[in-house]
Amino acid sequence: MRYAPALAAALLTLAAGSAAKAEEGMWTFDNFPIARANQTLGTSIDQAWLDRVRLSSVKFGGCSAGLVSAEGLVMTNNHCVATCVANLSTQAINYAETGFSPRTREEELKCPGGSAEILTDIADVTERMHAAGAGLEGQAFTRSRDAEASRIEQEACGGAADKRCQVVSLYRGGQFKLYTYKKFSDVRLAWAPEDRAATFGGDLDNFSFPRFAIDAAFIRLYENGAPAQTPTHFTWNAGQPVEGTPVFVSGSPGATQRLLTQDQLFSVRDVVLPMDQLIASELRGRLIRFSEESEENAFIAMDPIVSIENTYKRGLGRMRALTDAQFMTMKAEQEADFRQRAEAGAGDNNPWTTLTSVQPILRESYAAYALLEGGTGIGTTPVAGGSQLFLWARTLVRGAQERAKPSAERLPEFADSRLAGVQSGLFAERPVYKALDQVRMEWWLSKTREWLTVDNPNVRALLGNESPEQLSARLIEGTTLGDPAVRRALWEGGLAAIEASNDPLIQYLLSIQDETRAVRSDWEARVQAPTDRASERLAALRFQTYGDSVYPDATGTLRLTYGRIEGTDVPGQRFGAFTTFDGLWDRATGAAPFDVAPKLLAARERIDGDTVLNMAVSSDTIGGSSGSPVVTAAGEIVGANFDSTVLTQRNAYGYDVNVNRSVIVTTGAVTTALRDVYGMQRLVDELGVR
């Protein structure tokens, strides 16, 4: 139906292998398949179009965003500014509840610690990076690579405050590119709706469609205390969208694992996701009960609960994918095809064999690494349950220890080229709620003890003779790290200040460095390094086999993906392309989370009920794509990606054109909200809406 017959046949051929299918792929801007996209969609985009889209695309925290005016105005999702809103709010003046609608540009408020970036340049550094790892194994390999990346970044960006350089590993180490960004460290909140208008349906409607959420917000980029001049930006199109329209989604999808082998997928299915999901579920229960204890706790826990529910539901979608026989058969067939074509050429250094042999070690050591160090790249366990105080303490202690060494010998996150980013996170003024941090730290200590077992030497070091309840209470109660001046003084005082500190959390972090660093080294040496090397080899074989018709896994860097505005009709997921404001009024029950936000409800008479509120598109997106501008071939922005469906979560491992749907809030709905609900005509004017 969607393809001309001749093209469909060609695509079938492609689809038989591991090469990307039509509409599949989170492509880098320097390897975007312009011809194929134009052929598939019947469009005629060109390199100039690509450049304009890239320079209008903004990375904001873990989210994506798009420039929509010449004065630095940027649209993203409301959930992408949630931390900013929370940091600017108190229980008394709670912008999450009321929305944030500054009457003048001067009243737009700075997001604490907020920064945004635009990708200005891409350069190939593959040769240097491969040379750095040549002949090395295990941890020496990882460290040499990390040090080289840091050197490249430092050489290119030096200490420039308005630039960031990043060596990006693509194709699991098959390519390395140096990405240079223009960086904005002054980001202001320009508008956010009432939170309920953005989260109507709450966790229950999250990762689903039909959907009725105005999950949009605006920030503004500042330079030298004034709005940034941004002549290159998307054109705002507030008209009604049309089903079947080709669209492009430009953003920074976080992470996919599409090149994982069968054995690696089984480890994720059997070990990684079960632990992560089970312990997240318990934290969720603790936080829900905590939030019910008082209005203050409800306020404090709102954002963390939304966050953990989102992570959890995504994990659930992934578990379903990995236990879906049909999906796993497709993955197995792709691997079989690849191995059949490529394995003979692999010689002695067979990456499949290596990856198979790594899995028992990964399965054995995953819990320790995930719980004690976090950031495995395959799971979702937040170290210390995301306790902000704990993480600051760790940054201070390790930062002091590492900065005493030459840059190339440090843990990579403390290399010279990355210190500016570390400091900006550490010094940010943001509220800390000790009661919440204590819940999280108690949970983390308790789950670590449970999963590693009480007789594990690391657990003994972690707890001594205290229980998780006692220890977390003592550390959180006694610490003064909530004060940014204290953090700054400790950072600037270096190792001497850290060692002299009597802050219990600093002392605690100092006391567990031997154990936690050893767990990390062990993981890097026995899991990460051999996996990286084998994956690099796989990527090379893949190039040889399928050419550049393959795209790299998402890595949190800018990508372009394409598709159409359309619904879906597969089992468990049948829906049309659009929802409207009338649909919202129909769905509302009045009981949370199906209560319409008060200001939105009050504006009902002013709103055209037929206005399209949300829509589905078939583009290939994933977490991190949130806020991504959805753009037509004419360079007009028609919406912002804010979600996908539960079934779509399988796209972590593979794309399915019949299933994969991104969920978009339309520019029409945003225009309506600004003009008819929140009194933001000044932004409507700035967007050029007549």
Place this chain on the structure above:
Amino acid sequence: MRYAPALAAALLTLAAGSAAKAEEGMWTFDNFPIARANQTLGTSIDQAWLDRVRLSSVKFGGCSAGLVSAEGLVMTNNHCVATCVANLSTQAINYAETGFSPRTREEELKCPGGSAEILTDIADVTERMHAAGAGLEGQAFTRSRDAEASRIEQEACGGAADKRCQVVSLYRGGQFKLYTYKKFSDVRLAWAPEDRAATFGGDLDNFSFPRFAIDAAFIRLYENGAPAQTPTHFTWNAGQPVEGTPVFVSGSPGATQRLLTQDQLFSVRDVVLPMDQLIASELRGRLIRFSEESEENAFIAMDPIVSIENTYKRGLGRMRALTDAQFMTMKAEQEADFRQRAEAGAGDNNPWTTLTSVQPILRESYAAYALLEGGTGIGTTPVAGGSQLFLWARTLVRGAQERAKPSAERLPEFADSRLAGVQSGLFAERPVYKALDQVRMEWWLSKTREWLTVDNPNVRALLGNESPEQLSARLIEGTTLGDPAVRRALWEGGLAAIEASNDPLIQYLLSIQDETRAVRSDWEARVQAPTDRASERLAALRFQTYGDSVYPDATGTLRLTYGRIEGTDVPGQRFGAFTTFDGLWDRATGAAPFDVAPKLLAARERIDGDTVLNMAVSSDTIGGSSGSPVVTAAGEIVGANFDSTVLTQRNAYGYDVNVNRSVIVTTGAVTTALRDVYGMQRLVDELGVR
């Protein structure tokens, strides 16, 4: 090492098929392999020995127990009397904290709602049961079978208050036996230790060894207001156990699923356990936080938390088994062997094909059935989160509706033969904590809404326009079902009283009967009935193929299993056979749950530190075996089974002699506790210890 070479060869042959391996099997008393057990263990037990063991074995609630004196004294586990202890306790007089050590027999207190049974007779009713199902399909098959079972039970036991009759399905419907029990409705608590003495190490040490827990307690059976006369009982042996000693464990293991096919196991792995474990984990989190809110909440939530942690940890062991490649290969090989030998004889009515075709339906409907009805037999989801008030209301509403019909047309749990049991549960005087019930009911409504999705018609019926928080608060606050007199009046008033009741929980249960009963009917018709029929066919083929060398899955009825006192040496589980009191003192840190119970600690000087406290045995046990007497070939009781290991949880699906270890509290340790710690010399005397 453990077998003579000739025997080992014979066992290897056996092990190649699906027939039971030496030491494997939870055997019924009317088909115990006396010769094989004697050959394996070098013992010489006979039918008289079997009869004595059977008549000395007691079923107590969901636990097992053993008679140890001629005056009705019975040893079981402390965790088996936890509900009794909780029901007898208040926050002020908390026997869980102090232990319960009545100085005289007259001070032994009646357990509210407690009852115990001894199996007196087994008769074959296979023919009648098979005839009842002949020619029927779907729900008609299930209902006709249930009705026939109820008729058989009613004919045999009538209304006798001191007997219970139960038609037991063995070999998944391959055999049906009528079990007749002598029933004791007056059970008194004779001794329980401090809870911490029984739960030292808490959830962390649960399902593990080495272990240091005096998880023992005594109850006493009463008849006509006086201690029951029980001339047949085990002989108490308080001596030190010897490694390698052959032992028999007699008890009522709850449920195994060893005859599940590969496809059924995959459904448990992919659908059943993930949901059950994930939602249990969230309830655990909610309850933990609830328990931290006040001392009263800590008291209220103690028993429920222990219970859910136990279920959860067992589920974790099962998830590990089902994702253990080696174990699953063993299961696959057993099935392949069986199919190869038997499938040709299956003809058109191939049970494997049927079971394969049922799995997609099971996967699709499991969440609805488990959440709305509970009791799936394969998962662990407690309906309404175990809210006692909700369950009473359901029993009252359904009981009234069902009793208006002839016995044979009712839901089987309300057949005439089962009403006495229903009433005794319903009328029992036990404390109800509304705050706890509300937490559970809120959680249950919330998870039901999440897993079935908010747009599911059943969820709409369940919630109307209320949120789980609002609805659970309103129902629990308004109900008066906590009062046993209210429950009795509603039960005795029948349907008219129920329909006239203005109790909100009764009204609520009435309002959701159409939906919940439909979900149950659907499950019974499309999953349960075809599964039962195919399983029966499988069982028949199994008999033809392997003869009576196979034993039936555990069904909560009396079984005998055998093994030796011994440790284990497999990866992840290496330990010797014994622990001692000295080991307990060494392990104690002072911080909960590694704090020694105060009275036990105070008695340290009086206790011989070399006394064996706990031991491991290789017998084939599972949940429900708790409290099982561990008996020598001489008929002496040497301990009570109270646990196994996490790895042993795989025995739900298959027995592994190298892995499977039951954890036992020794009679020596119990004697020490009674005599040296709790001042219970009168029981020591009654046990005949010199």
